[in-house]
Amino acid sequence: MGQTESRLPTSKTLLFLIAGLISEAGRAVIDFSIIPFEVQRQRRAALYHRGKEFTALQRLREKQRLLKTIQNLRQQKYITARKVGKQLEVALTRKGMTATLTSRLQRALTLPGNRYTVVVFDIPETEASARRQFRWLLKQGGFTKLQQSVWVSRADTYQLMAQFIKTAGLMSWVNLYYASNFLHAPRR
Numbered sequence: 001m002g003q004t005e006s007r008l009p010t011s012k013t014l015l016f017l018i019a020g021l022i023s024e025a026g027r028a029v030i031d032f033s034i035i036p037f038e039v040q041r042q043r044r045a046a047l048y049h050r051g052k053e054f055t056a057l058q059r060l061r062e063k064q065r066l067l068k069t070i071q072n073l074r075q076q077k078y079i080t081a082r083k084v085g086k087q088l089e090v091a092l093t094r095k096g097m098t099a100t101l102t103s104r105l106q107r108a109l110t111l112p113g114n115r116y117t118v119v120v121f122d123i124p125e126t127e128a129s130a131r132r133q134f135r136w137l138l139k140q141g142g143f144t145k146l147q148q149s150v151w152v153s154r155a156d157t158y159q160l161m162a163q164f165i166k167t168a169g170l171m172s173w174v175n176l177y178y179a180s181n182f183l184h185a186p187r188r
Contacts, residue, residue, distance in 0.1 A: 105141030108155035114180050116152040121174040152186045
């Protein structure tokens, strides 16, 4: 392909696009006869401004890639799906929600000045699995361990983390806030 020709979206890009759309809605009903055409319509509009059009082969490839990505999401257990007439009802699994949240945490904007998002938690031994998964999420989301059960991030992840903490039922054990004055500055 030349530099001016359109590139098809990668499977990873489609995965996060679909997962993001589903996470915004909580549940989504997907009509497979509409989605490929909607993606194509948006891409055609972008190409039109550059004086290009999709060929029939490109449209077919894009539709196949989209359907394959959705199938891969199901196989990898990022989404669940059930057919309702000619439509497919799709929902993120716990694994899908974690992947989507991790991606959003990694892409969050940096806080201005010397500010940090701080997570302090004391999840009991009886919830060891939840504690282990929470630490994993913090690491994957770009947080740095300041000290035992205190993690910080330069990214503005407060709203994302607050929503996750409420949804996961961790409110009793986790606190979240912004901070800027540390006796010992967090290592980056």
